[in-house]
Amino acid sequence: xxxxxxxxxxxxxxxxxxxxxxxxxxxxxxxxxxxxxxxxxxxxxxxxxxxxxxxxxxxxxxxxxxxxxxxxxxxxxxxxxxxxxxxxxxxxxxxxxxxxxxxxxxxxxxxxxxxxxxxxxxxxxxxxxxxxxxxxxxxxxxxxxxxxxxxxxxxxxxxxxxxxxxxxxxxxxxxxxxxxxxxxxxxxxxxxxxxxxxxxxxxxxxxxxxxxxxxxxxxxxxxxxxxxxxxxxxxxxxxxxxxxxxxxxxxxxxxx
Amino acid sequence: xxxxxxxxxxxxxxxxxxxxxxxxxxxxxxxxxxxxxxxxxxxxxxxxxxxxxxxxxxxxxxxxxxxxxxxxxxxxxxxxxxxxxxxxxxxxxxxxxxxxxxxxxxxxxxxxxxxxxxxxxxxxxxxxxxxxxxxxxxxxxxxxxxxxxxxxxxxxxxxxxxxxxxxxxxxxxxxxxxxxxxxxxxxxxxxxxxxxxxxxxxxxxxxxxxxxxxxxxxxxxxxxxxxxxxxxxxxxxxxxxxxxxxxxxxxxxxxxxxxxxxxxxxxxxxxxxxxxxxxxxxxxxxxxxxxxxxxxxxxxxxxxxxxxxxxxxxxxxxxxxxxxxxxxx
Numbered sequence: 001x002x003x004x005x006x007x008x009x010x011x012x013x014x015x016x017x018x019x020x021x022x023x024x025x026x027x028x029x030x031x032x033x034x035x036x037x038x039x040x041x042x043x044x045x046x047x048x049x050x051x052x053x054x055x056x057x058x059x060x061x062x063x064x065x066x067x068x069x070x071x072x073x074x075x076x077x078x079x080x081x082x083x084x085x086x087x088x089x090x091x092x093x094x095x096x097x098x099x100x101x102x103x104x105x106x107x108x109x110x111x112x113x114x115x116x117x118x119x120x121x122x123x124x125x126x127x128x129x130x131x132x133x134x135x136x137x138x139x140x141x142x143x144x145x146x147x148x149x150x151x152x153x154x155x156x157x158x159x160x161x162x163x164x165x166x167x168x169x170x171x172x173x174x175x176x177x178x179x180x181x182x183x184x185x186x187x188x189x190x191x192x193x194x195x196x197x198x199x200x201x202x203x204x205x206x207x208x209x210x211x212x213x214x215x216x217x218x219x220x221x222x223x224x225x226x227x228x229x230x231x232x233x234x235x236x237x238x239x240x241x242x243x244x245x246x247x248x249x250x251x252x253x254x255x256x
Numbered sequence: 257x258x259x260x261x262x263x264x265x266x267x268x269x270x271x272x273x274x275x276x277x278x279x280x281x282x283x284x285x286x287x288x289x290x291x292x293x294x295x296x297x298x299x300x301x302x303x304x305x306x307x308x309x310x311x312x313x314x315x316x317x318x319x320x321x322x323x324x325x326x327x328x329x330x331x332x333x334x335x336x337x338x339x340x341x342x343x344x345x346x347x348x349x350x351x352x353x354x355x356x357x358x359x360x361x362x363x364x365x366x367x368x369x370x371x372x373x374x375x376x377x378x379x380x381x382x383x384x385x386x387x388x389x390x391x392x393x394x395x396x397x398x399x400x401x402x403x404x405x406x407x408x409x410x411x412x413x414x415x416x417x418x419x420x421x422x423x424x425x426x427x428x429x430x431x432x433x434x435x436x437x438x439x440x441x442x443x444x445x446x447x448x449x450x451x452x453x454x455x456x457x458x459x460x461x462x463x464x465x466x467x468x469x470x471x472x473x474x475x476x477x478x479x480x481x482x483x484x485x486x487x488x489x490x491x492x493x494x495x496x497x498x499x500x501x502x503x504x505x506x507x508x509x510x511x512x513x514x515x516x517x518x519x520x521x522x523x524x525x526x527x528x529x530x531x532x533x534x535x536x537x538x539x540x541x542x543x544x545x546x547x548x549x550x551x552x553x554x555x556x557x558x559x560x561x562x563x564x565x566x567x568x569x570x571x572x573x574x575x576x577x578x579x580x581x582x583x584x585x
Contacts, residue, residue: 027329030341034325034556037564038571039318039352046345053338060334074333098567151574152567159570247332247390251450256332256390256443 004071004079011124012067013086014187016076017229019059020087022134023077024237025108026052027244028095037098044144048105051137058130065126078248082238083231090173092228092237099152099162104170106145110206111177113138114199123191146210153214167219175224177203286487291417294360302486306416307361308377309488311368314354315379317347318372319553323387324396332390339436340393346429353425357418373558381539382469384547391444391451391458397437399459399466399504405430406500407470410490438507445511452512459508460516467531468539470497498528505529 006012029049036042060073090108095101116138119131152163178197180188187193204218211218227233242249247256278297285292292298325344331337355365371377382400387393408430411423444455471477471493483489491499508515519532541547 023334030328030337033328033341033344034321035560035563037560037567039348039355041564041567042321042348043345043352046341046348050338050341050345053334053341057334057338077334078332098564152570155570155573155577156566158566159573162566243329246330251332251448254332254447254451256336 003081004075007067010183010186012063015059015063017086019056020085022052023056024087025091048141055134062126078245082233087228088176089225089228100166102145102148103166106149107174109138109142111203113142114202118194150214153216171219172225176226286415292415293417303361307363310358314351315372317351319379319383321347327393343433350426353422357422360418381542384542384550385465386548389454391454394437394440395458395462397433398441399462401430401434403466403469403500406496415487456513459513463516501529501531
């Protein structure tokens, strides 16, 4: 099956961006299954992965409906090349150790929780409904990951060394969460979405308060990576997609 | 139940004289179908047998996450991906639940997991077979979970209360998994030629190992008699195996698949499907550690355990620190 090229209609692209964030982070979390540090975390990582994959499905389904070109959720997930994916670079970064996975989750959830809360006021009722469900889930992700950040920051020397390394690895990927372009702007103008930059202050306040409890320092660097939203991905991303899309590419056009 | 062989677990003592009267009272309660609870008196051998059986079952759930977990990142659709992730998560939940049931008998989860990782404790032989294709995920749900259900439904009436109650919940989830697995097989067998071939190939590889899941033939089973008296076991290995074959053969026919057993035939007189000779030598080899994936499975569990050690230490250190802080405050 050849790859698809989704419509460039702003609302379609907007939905795909959000869906891609959720799917790719969910996929990364699912890589932990069977390999987590303890059974309780097997459950938690799997749960969070499942939530995110569920959010992605709702968003892809709605994108297909809005687009009206007959594309299914699976067409969007399995039949787009790297450059057609529009997730932020943060979510595609490899898991690394448990501290890295948790800090990536924390940075994302500290954004997504207030983002979806605000999106419940979307003028688009389907988006508002997806936001209501997603917000509940992201509140849990934020609480769970924040608890781990505190535990890892304020316990053993090794855990502290690892969480500090994780923070410095992922910090430069956080800026892209708040970015938007003309395409987003036209959706924001309709009232269907909010400007993600309006979440920045709350995000930073959350990070600061959790880091204080964890006795960790918030990085001051302002230089940030960008590219995912315009389809320019890291080297890791192609490997992720070749795994995720393997069956649909190997046995094209089949019903599963 | 995924318990097929004895652990080489040494007796922890208490082999002294057990009060004959307590023993008789215990057996009378079992005979009257009462449930034995954690604080009740029980024979040391009953406690040992159950600890072994429940922990082997727990280990099987946890090791069993690996073969299927292998396909979560490659599942062919988002619906399948979510369902498989949820399923593997259920297995983990079963493991946790069962370790908790085993802990009520006085052995900690840490100790039980150490027995698994050191190779001292067994887990089901079935998880030492590889899962090379997507059809294997369907075959595992249909056949492996199907066989597990046959074994586990009678355990819902096991004399030990915590195990029996755990089994009720586990069986509900397993039967959902089994239907899900069968539905994957149905989709494949109604699909294109490549999908049909994939389904048949998976059945060919899983059929015989699934029959082995019920354990050695009754003529060789080492600990059935005592377990039957204690009402831990309600049916013999061969009885359960036959039930499984009788239930599964028509399902395979409905899929249009061929059971890989040339001598399989229906016996009108008994009303049973008669199956061919099981390769018990293969079974013994897999149990002894020589299956295709024994080393990989244990290595994966050990790696997760070792690489997670600093996380568990950090969590404990944090709890200790918080406790000290609240004492000091």
